[in-house]
Amino acid sequence: MYSGFSQCNAALTDIEAIDFYFAQTLCDLLKQDAVFSETDLTQAFHVLLALSVSQRQGNACLILDDIADQTLFTAPEKAGSGWLFSSLPSLLTLAGELAASPSLFGKLHLIDNRLYSARYWQFEQDIKAGIAARLSPVPLDDEQYQRVSDLWPALFNSKPVAEQDWQQVATALSLNQRFAIISGGPGTGKTYTIARLLMAMQSAWNGELSIMLTAPTGKAAQRLSESIDAALSTFMGNEPLARLGDKVRQQAMTLHRLLGMPRWGINCRVNADRPLNADVVVVDESSMIDLALMARLFRALSPDTRIILVGDPNQLPSVEAGNVLGDILAAIDKSACDTVSASAAAQCAKLCPHLPALNTNESDSPDCHFTLINAQRFGGDLAEAASAISAGDAQTLVESLEVVKPQSVVNLEGVSRCEPQSLEKQFAQTAKACFEPINQAGSLSEAMQALQNVRWLTPFRQGEFGAIALNERIETLMSPTGSAGQFYRGKPIMVVENHYSLRLFNGDVGIVWPAANGQLKAWFVGDNGAFRAVPLTRLPRFETVYAMTIHKSQGSEFAQLLLCLPEPPSKQAAAICTRELVYTGLTRAKRGCVIMAEPSTLRSAVALQQRRKTGVKQALAPLFNGLSDGV
């Protein structure tokens, strides 16, 4: 085999030291068994290498079919590089023997054709156990029904309607679920529904429920609190409703804080032995939650705690391994919009006799997924473009987009396209139209508002249209000295590391602005919505943020967007430009978006779906099809 990492790295491409040492450590253990031939050990080393690479790429496991009879880790410039894996039957036999070998006991798991390291296998098992334990509904008693029925007309329109109101259906049917998912695109009223569902729950349980609101990032948590507040403000004028609203309103926190995750390390303060003291946990932006974090969340719930996942499965999956929300929804494979069980239909009819009857099915599978499909806030064009992207219909999308000048983004309602060359030619005009309002603002709050109005998004950090180059170019136009990298009034910045004592977190966006004494400071929006200043000398690591990557923009929204989709400069860059990336970028726009792209680049991106290899769907499907295999 290889004498060390350097020799391995010379023979194979796309591997990292961690892959080599993972494979080598396990192979060293295997040698103790003394049952594997040298040939088997060499094959095992490469399978383990492929497993580590696969997990590093965001997959939970290695699908053996993907490597069978394939030569992997090749590089055109390295003659003879790469490794040819054997056929599927012999890979399956080998992987089975590895997983069963005494020296690797518990370290590897082979489920069907999926090879796991113990960590990821355990995450999947914990998620499965957490969901399985919550699938049987907890019926409301008659008094609870009565209280919720009495409240209903204050929460929703209770006049008879011809078209189904999925927000009401979701609320009525989630009331007695201990596990529910409310999914939908941006502005479909997920938070509106959650606020009302929580009001209904509090009324059923006489205001005694302990509710926790959480989201994976600080920004998403802040938006969740604000949106719940806005949804509850409707009830302020009515004393009893306002009191019920107070039992729902609270500051959402990040999942890391909720679980008491240490700054360094992974052992949560809140865990199976010391679970969360909550009756209901609402998790927003669930698509951003990776396997490990979701597993830790489920471990931290006591058996009676209800969990409601909220999110948009068409968005990018988590940065770290897995695609948990998408996989759970794939396992459920239906929503209440299709059919529900007869008992769920009866429950809905009891609370909402004014709604059309739901379609029923014969099964007793749990009705725990509710899709909201009607855009409540999103402009028609944006909603249509977003659904064309999520349906993979690039042709309709490209044909529907008017070609405009890039600077028209500042007042745009809806979606248009501009050619990359026209942004190149009109770069200065476009940047000034978008960002001069920040410099020209008369006050800090106007500048903050202007900053939220327009943002440029890009898939990449590096390269001509990467965030770094775009910010440098824009900054030379905006900075009074004409050079990048200096502080000036109106410079937008994004913190890129956590600073706990300053209460600044990775992704927080602020602005450089003079304090009352004229001294420049960095200003951020505090927890209570008020601005707070941080001395420039104390700022943690930050970047200029006229432009940002689409990944970083998750959980944020802007009135108008310039969505740059340049032609990917390499194969690796092309692999990033997926349908989910375009969808996530576009749906950050509240009013208008200009997509800067060649039609061919847009088509290729929309055609490419980001697939994460996991076994979550296979593990959960039996639970949702009434075939629980007993966890």
Ligand SMILES: Nc1ncnc2c1ncn2[C@@H]1O[C@H](COP(=O)(O)OP(=O)(O)OP(=O)(O)O)[C@@H](O)[C@H]1O
């Ligand atoms: N049934 C409704 N009637 C009137 N307004 C509604 C209704 N549902 C939602 N809205 C309004 O539509 C807007 C978007 O709703 P909401 O914020 O709940 O959507 P969301 O799906 O949570 O959005 P996002 O994905 O951006 O978080 C809000 O202003 C909300 O008040």
